[in-house]
Each structure stands twice: as C-alpha cells, then as structure tokens.
Amino acid sequence: MSGLMINAVLFGLGAITVLSIPALAEQAKYLIPAVVVLSFVLVPFIAAPIARRMRLKNWGRRAWREGDAISG
Secondary structure (H helix, E strand, O other): HOOOOOOOHHHHHHHHHHHHOOOOOOOHHHHHHHHHHHHHHHHHHHHHHHHHHHHHHHOOEEEEHHHOOOOO
C-alpha cells in the first residue's frame, strides 16, 4: 500500500523536475515516459524498508520505544 504513495511522490518529483527545467522541458515527450518507468523500477527498493519499518510486529516492544534513524 505504501508503494502506491511512494510511486506517486517519485513520479511527481520527476515530472516537476522535467517540466520546470527549460532544457529538459524541450525533451518532455521522451523524458516523461522515462520518469514513469523509473518510478516503477525504484518503488520496490524504496518501499520495502519503509513497509518493514511500518510493521510494528517486526519490532520488539523495547525497540519500538527506542525508535530508529527515521523516527528519532
């Protein structure tokens, strides 16, 4: 489920980057499909650690209280 949201964010960042830089905007008809493919390719590698972190049952009670690098 988190993969869908991460995919949307990655696509949005890529699309904004392509469309806001004039040199890239000229090549948008080639770069936007590349952004779509790249966002699909990167999602599993980014979503997997986040999804594991979100699953509380993989943490012990003590580790959950201590937190980690993401939550502090």
